[in-house]
Amino acid sequence: MLDKEKQPIIETEGVEKKYSGTTILEDFDFKIMPGEFVILVGPSGAGKSTLVRLLIREEKPEKGSVRIAGRDITRLKQYELPFLRRNIGIVFQDYKLLPNKTVWENVAFALEVCDLPDSEISRRVPKVLQAVNLTGRENAYPNQLSGGEAQRVCIARALVHAPKIFIADEPTGNLDPAASREIADILEKINCQGTTVLLATHDKELVDQMRKRVVTMKKGQVVSDQKQGRYNSC
Amino acid sequence: MIRFKRILKAGFVNFFRNGWLSVTTTLIMSLALLTVGIFLVLALSTNKIVHELKDKVDIVVNFKDSASEALIYQLKSDLMIRPEIKSVQYISKEDALKEFKARASVKQEVRDIVTAEDNPLPRSLRIQSVDLKEYDYVSNIIKKPTYSPYIDSSSYDDNKTLIENINQSVRFVERVGIGLSVLFILIAIMVVFNTVRLALVFRSREIEIMRLVGASESFVKIPFLIEGFLYGLFALIVSQGVIFGGVLLSEEIASGTVFEKFMQRITPIFYENFLLITLIMVIIGTFIGIGASYLSLRRHAK
Structure with a gap:
């Protein structure tokens, strides 16, 4: 029996996922320990986004198990999904902000769904907005934001409930290098506070700058896993 | 409790922020309710007049x-x-x-x-x-x-044809009235159902985002039902206002003309049955609003 500290926070075993006949992930094994910062790289179509979708149970694998903190999430019931997702902070390439809500409300929404009292919400939201450098933009609507700002709102929303795991799927995909660097800095800060971070990206510069564990995927399988890796264009 | 408050608030906020979508849906529902309302007023009036007529035939x-x-x-x-x-x-x-x-x-x-x-x-x-x-x-x-x-x-023989005529007209008015009302309610339900469905398809991304951020089903769905209820409520106010205004206006226009006597009969019938008409329209409005939202949710928010 492994003690709690040594148990992987994310673990996949023999995962297989197909979309209308095409195999995206095949016999996919991979582990992340608590507190790690892992960058997932690979060309488009390698299965990075599919893996992310499996980790938040947006999709179910055909075979194998996906364990988060020791629990196989492929077996979760529909009503249990919100609880899983409240423990994971997710950042999307297309931000996925609610268009009818202001910056403040988008961030507060993640806490409202957890039934946190208003006092706690008004304490936490300004803090996290400050952390992503968005103080003063609270009342803006998503369509009034720049790409970098929108992505930082998305990060703020993912962070505000202090998740154990933080997953970012191509967060810099639509951003210029300066904005990308800013996002990377925020992710490093998050990791320093003890949160496990999984970053899926194909931004070569970003990967080379960060010097973190790099897992390279190709055609649905892990082809390399380096401790302080660089972007590998194999 | 705090969840209930938030869900309620979300429904109201969505309704007001959706602007044109809420306005169009509400207007379409108003038209539906208006049709039902006008039929109710007409049906009650013919009924009343026919009864008066019947009392006079002895x-x-x-x-x-x-x-x-x-x-x-x-x-x-x-x-x-x-x-x-x-x-x-x-x-x-x-x-x-x-x-x-x-x-x-x-x-x-x-x-x-x-x-x-x-x-x-x-x-x-x-x-x-x-x-x-x-x-x-x-x-x-x-x-x-x-x-x-x-x-x-x-006097039976003298009145026989008259009585038969009244009998036939009463039956005709009743049948046509019921038939048309049912038809218009059906049309209203389909139109509202379709509008709400389009609104939901339009907003399916929003629903998906809420789920990904960890919102439970009640948090995602109930605000839509509240919106549906609000469509019904506002449609009720609009259509009832139009009918009320219509009655007042026709009274104004009819005064001094041959229709004055006719309106003098219709108006009190409307006032007497105001509560009944409102009640029926509340039931139909709420039913169409919430019902159509619920049906669309079941179909489109999997």
Whole structure:
């Protein structure tokens, strides 16, 4: 029996996922320990986004198990999904902000769904907005934001409930290098506070700058896993 | 409790922030409710007017002088057995005379001829029935050999065609009214269902995002139902306002014209039944609003 500290926070075993006949992930094994910062790289179509979708149970694998903190999430019931997702902070390439809500409300929404009292919400939201450098933009609507700002709102929303795991799927995909660097800095800060971070990206510069564990995927399988890796264009 | 408050608030906020979408949906529902409302007012009015008309049509059976009082009373009790017959009034020669004298239109010369001593006016029974169908029953009884020789005349035959005409019109109005109302309610449900569905397809991304951020099903869905309810509520206010304004306006326009009498009948009917009309429209409005949202959610928010 492994003690709690040594148990992987994310673990996949023999995962297989197909979309209308095409195999995206095949016999996919991979582990992340608590507190790690892992960058997932690979060309488009390698299965990075599919893996992310499996980790938040947006999709179910055909075979194998996906364990988060020791629990196989492929077996979760529909009503249990919100609880899983409240423990994971997710950042999307297309931000996925609610268009009818202001910056403040988008961030507060993640806490409202957890039934946190208003006092706690008004304490936490300004803090996290400050952390992503968005103080003063609270009342803006998503369509009034720049790409970098929108992505930082998305990060703020993912962070505000202090998740154990933080997953970012191509967060810099639509951003210029300066904005990308800013996002990377925020992710490093998050990791320093003890949160496990999984970053899926194909931004070569970003990967080379960060010097973190790099897992390279190709055609649905892990082809390399380096401790302080660089972007590998194999 | 805090969740309930937030879900409620989310519904209201969505409704007001969705701007044009809420406005169009509300307007379409208003049209639907308006149709239902107008039909209700018309149906109630025709009903009321037909009832008044029915009350005015009574049968008067005139007896020959040879008929005994006992025979008249027997016929009266025969008729009273039927619960559908509202009243049977016996009018004696004296009563008939009084009524005759009271008539303003009778000329003085004629009035002088008819006196208590020499009274040509017949004794009669005045029969009123709840239902026009009863008139056939009445006519069958008075045609029985026991009574017929003593009966001078009855107004039944004069009124027969009139009664039949009214009967047919009543049935026609009722059937057409019900049919059209049902048709329009169905159209309204389909239109609203479609509008809400389009709104949901338009917002399916929002629903997906809420789920990914960890919102439970109630948090995602109930605000949509509240929005649906609000569509119904506002549609109710709009359509009721239009009907109210319409009644006031037609009263204004009709005054001084031939329609004045007609409107004088319609308006009080509207006021008397205001609560009933509102209640029916609340039920239909809420039903269409929440029902259509619920159906669309079930289909499109998997």
